[in-house]
Amino acid sequence: MSDSMTVNIGICGLGTVGQGVWKHLTANRADLERRVGVKLNLARAAVRDLRKTRAVKIPAAKLTDDSFSIANDPSIHIVCELIGGTKLAREVTLTALRHGKIVVSANKALICEHGAEIISTARKHGGHFFFEASVAGGIPIIKAIREGLVANHFPRIYGILNGTCNYILTQMEDQDAPYADVLAEAKRLGYAEADESLDVDGWDTAHKAAVLAWLAHGRWVKTDQMIVEGISRITPADFKNASVLGYGIKLLAVITRDFKRDELSVRVHPTLLPEGNVIANVSGVFNAVSVTGDVVGTTLYSGRGAGQDATASAVISDIADAASLLKHGKGAHLLGEADESVPTCRLAPPENIRCRYYLRLTVKDEPGVLARVASVMARHRISIASVIQNPSEYSGAASLVLTTHESNERAMQRTLRQLKALGSVLEDPVLLRIGDFE
């Protein structure tokens, strides 16, 4: 394909992101074409409802309600899968890849569930699958890990990958407001979905963590192989306690690799981060990722993690990379795509996932309770680092906040089960991890 040739792009799905891609690619087309060195033609778009009016005006002749007619169209070089969901999106993606096309996707759930199948289909048929927009919106984190930091192994990657949760946590902290109130307000403002569970229970973050873990370590980790905990049980009191201890609270994805044991751990949980940590200060809908490489040390990336424009920026960068690749010819592949036979690592067993813990218990306000709690913890060799006792919101009850020295998930989960069984513990304990990261 020479400089004077045209790359034809089909967009499947014209929701918020699809319209953003169409809009910005149209507005910046001349600059993009100059940078990439080929003509970029937005050839076709597939929508669910042909009669719906949209903010972005597209000639009727370019519209179809059949995504497969784009995936199967021999004149289309690049298919942007912006449909969402994992059923139709998977079929359209695989169809396009079987034709050797390049697919650009922002769909983290799709990649998390079907990544292995998608990547192997791309390889088999000489297609390519690009997914910069799937993690951390407009931040070019995929490219950073895959190309910019190619010289590195990654002992630790962690960060804020869900803007909805970070918005809610930031508001709870700043306004001293309970979770339910902030969530309701976030829904009203359009920062949270009507069904918020994908976000607040950590699943969206887990999908993105799976993508990053695969990129950095070459292994697909399913969400049921991770610890995944959400933010719905955090209270304003937790922020106050954390602040007294010198911490903020963030929902983090944490991906750690122990190269000596050759073990990988992927987890999603609310985490106490030291107030001086830059990520503890990333607020609102912003995302931030800390990437520690064995050569480069720790690098940090932040920006808007979602929204039409930020996501479109990432999708368009993939389109530019794809067009540049097409210019090089079909046989080419990108950095990282050659990586077909990565040595596998095993998943870390719970006893090797270690950190300090923050534990909040609602207990009967009576003598001997702390002794009973402490004795359960001692049984599992969990050493207490600090204790804060406050009156509870319930009468006759107290709130007991304990932090521990370093322990591990196996010991802590056993401890939790025994604590729950104590008659003097009135509610399920709230467990937060402490992230003493640099």
Added chain:
Amino acid sequence: MSDSMTVNIGICGLGTVGQGVWKHLTANRADLERRVGVKLNLARAAVRDLRKTRAVKIPAAKLTDDSFSIANDPSIHIVCELIGGTKLAREVTLTALRHGKIVVSANKALICEHGAEIISTARKHGGHFFFEASVAGGIPIIKAIREGLVANHFPRIYGILNGTCNYILTQMEDQDAPYADVLAEAKRLGYAEADESLDVDGWDTAHKAAVLAWLAHGRWVKTDQMIVEGISRITPADFKNASVLGYGIKLLAVITRDFKRDELSVRVHPTLLPEGNVIANVSGVFNAVSVTGDVVGTTLYSGRGAGQDATASAVISDIADAASLLKHGKGAHLLGEADESVPTCRLAPPENIRCRYYLRLTVKDEPGVLARVASVMARHRISIASVIQNPSEYSGAASLVLTTHESNERAMQRTLRQLKALGSVLEDPVLLRIGDFE
């Protein structure tokens, strides 16, 4: 070039960075080769003194004291120019490029002074010039701007690009210590060069700013076309005053583009940054860059800006990109390299470079001084926002700290000249810019 072929790499210059590249490329070779899909052979290295002992052991047969023998060697595909300086480095770079080789460089002074010549030579002979390591060490900021954010125009890029200055400023603030003491300690620890002027007077930052400005805006800006001011006149009192006003102080490169006027401004100066700004909290030898794109919004990148390992990480990522490019064949080019005819923009005149200012004057402690100072400022329509008056370290003198509402460089430079001429102003005024950036 097929998968089974070998890319031969020559390293010119085996100082700290060169040895780091040799060490890490050797240690991580298997992983890198798998990711790139070609064999990587560290074929030769050029040193100044063949007899010098080095931490990294290299077979004598691979060593030469003639960089040109590597630049002219037909078997070498990639030449890493890690010599430093701008004379020999330029000649070696141009020689290699004239042979159509790929040159990887960490040399910001070279690029700043001779970038236009180097890039045009690369284009003319089908060579390529990569320079990820030249700005912000291991942070993949070049790749982010050139590829990851390719969909964007850049109204503002700013950041900390010199770790030595940031270390000195951080120590001055944390230890309440004068500049000279901290500089001496930095030299003792190896964080500052014996001749510190390149760093502390802002020239190293200016070289890097020129590279970023060219990448983002396609225009080479010479350092004598920039405002370049260093950190040597900042005192612990400035940190205290800034803190009272809610700011920290950082040496920043600031690159702004006014797309309506089509004007570009590149400047380097100590800047008051709001305490809540993430970059205000980046301390020690770390670098950080904020990139605002018209599509993506503001994204941020931070990490170690210098040192053997971080710089080697960036050089090796360029080697990997170069090897991947060679695999595609000679005609290929990277994203951004097609960009040969960028529309030019003009440099902003001083009256269009606008910000708020912090001005510290050492004045005679006598009646009427504030009135005289204020009247000079009023003459240039500079509106005073706040005044702090403190006793000066000199007897009979006072320290007068003024902040202004938004003004511009022309008005401020005229004001400064007239203030200096006042008999009651005892020292050259200290001028800091206020960066009310998001």
